[in-house]
Amino acid sequence: MDRFFITVGGTGVVATIRGKESGPVVLFRADMDALPYSTQDGGVVAIHACGHDSHCAMLLAAVPQFKEIVKRGTLKVVFQPGEENLTGALAMIEAGVGDDVDIAIAGHIRATQDLAAGKLCAQINHVACTTHIVTIEGQPVHASRPHQGINPVDVAANMIVALNGMRIDPNESWSIKATRIQSEPGATNTIAAWTKVMLDLRAETNSGLAEMVAKLESIAKHTAEAYGTTAKVELIEECPASEYDVEMVALVKETIAEEFGVENVVDACGGGGEDFHFFKTKKPSTKTAYFGIGVGATPGLHDRNMTLEEKYLPNGTKMWEALAKKLLG
Ligand SMILES: [Zn+2]
Ligand SMILES: [Zn+2]
Structure with a gap:
C-alpha cells in the first residue's frame, strides 16, 4: 500500500x-x-x-x-x-x-x-445558523373586497411579530429575524397569491437552534391556520455550532x-x-x-x-x- x-x-x-x-x-x-x-x-x-x-x-x-x-x-x-x-x-x-x-x-x-x-x-x-424561507399561501381577490380573500401579507406581518416574541432560555445567545419579504408581483390593488419571508436564525448551541426551528415551524403553521391558510417552512442553508x-x-x-x-x-x-x-x-x-x-x-x-x-x-x-x-x- x-x-x-x-x-x-x-x-x-x-x-x-x-x-x-x-x-x-x-x-x-x-x-x-x-x-x-x-x-x-x-x-x-x-x-x-x-x-x-x-x-x-x-x-x-x-x-x-x-x-x-x-x-x-x-x-x-x-x-x-x-x-x-x-x-x-x-x-x-x-x-x-x-x-x-x-x-x-x-x-x-x-x-x-x-x-x-x-x-x-x-x-x-x-455559532449555529440557518436560513429558512416561509411561503404563505394567499387567496387573490380585488383589494376592494379583502373579506373575500386571504391576504398573505397580513399573515406574514403577524407571523414576524409572533416570531420576534419567541422565548428561548435567556442564558443562551440567540436571534431570529426576517431579512427579506417578497409577494407575488402584480397590481397594488390586488391581494397577492403568496408571500415569502426569508429568515436568519442563530444560536450558540445546536440544541438551541433546533428548539428555535421547532418554534418557527409551530408559529408559521398556527399563524397561517388563524387566517384559514397554510405556510410552508423550508430550510435553505444551515451551519452547525x-x-x-x-x-x-x-x-x-x-x-x-x-x-x-x-x-x-x-x-x-x-x-x-x-x-x-x-x-x-x-x-x-x-x-x-x-x-x-x-x-x-x-x-x-x-x-x-x-x-x-x-x-x-x-x-x-x-x-x-x-x-x-x-x-x-
Ligand atoms: Zn469567511
Ligand atoms: Zn474563513
Whole structure:
C-alpha cells in the first residue's frame, strides 16, 4: 500500500500520509475559497478576504515534514473549497472523506481585534445558523373586497411579530429575524397569491437552534391556520455550532504553550459560522478541535482590503507539524 497519495474528495483535494504502525486516522483541514466582490465596472472579482489562501499556504508548507513525522496511523490533509457558501465540507463528507476519521482539526487566522498578532487561541467558538424561507399561501381577490380573500401579507406581518416574541432560555445567545419579504408581483390593488419571508436564525448551541426551528415551524403553521391558510417552512442553508472535545482542545492548548510559550496562549476567541463542524455532526464520534492564529489581519475578515502579516504564517505551519507529532509521531 502506498504511504503517500493524493485523491479528490467531493470537490476538494486530500493528501493521505500513512504511518508504518497502526494508529488513529487524523484529518487536518484548510479551506481554500475566496469571496466575491463587485468591481466599479459592474464585474465580480474574487478576493481572499477571509485568509483561506493563508490556510492553504500554512498547511501545504507542513506536508513535506508530515512524510517524516507520521510514524503511526493515517493523516488526511484536506484542502476544502466552498466554505463560505457552506457546501464544501458537506460535499467532501458525502464523498466519504470523513468516514474513517477519528480526529479532525482545523485552523483559521483571526483579525487583530479578535486575537493579537503572534498569539494563538485554543478554540474558536462558532455559532449555529440557518436560513429558512416561509411561503404563505394567499387567496387573490380585488383589494376592494379583502373579506373575500386571504391576504398573505397580513399573515406574514403577524407571523414576524409572533416570531420576534419567541422565548428561548435567556442564558443562551440567540436571534431570529426576517431579512427579506417578497409577494407575488402584480397590481397594488390586488391581494397577492403568496408571500415569502426569508429568515436568519442563530444560536450558540445546536440544541438551541433546533428548539428555535421547532418554534418557527409551530408559529408559521398556527399563524397561517388563524387566517384559514397554510405556510410552508423550508430550510435553505444551515451551519452547525462548534462542539469540541475537551481533551482535543486541551491537547491544542498544550501544543500552543509548548511551541510558542504560555504567554501566547489564548483560551478561546470568537468566529462566525463554519462548515467544518459538519465533520462532527455527520459523524459524532469524530473528536474535533479548531485553533486560531493571530497574524495581524486588518481591518477585519471579509473586508475587501484585508491584509495580514506574512511573517506570522510559519506559526500555523509549526502548529500543524507539532500536532502531527503529538497525534501520529
Ligand atoms: Zn469567511
Ligand atoms: Zn474563513
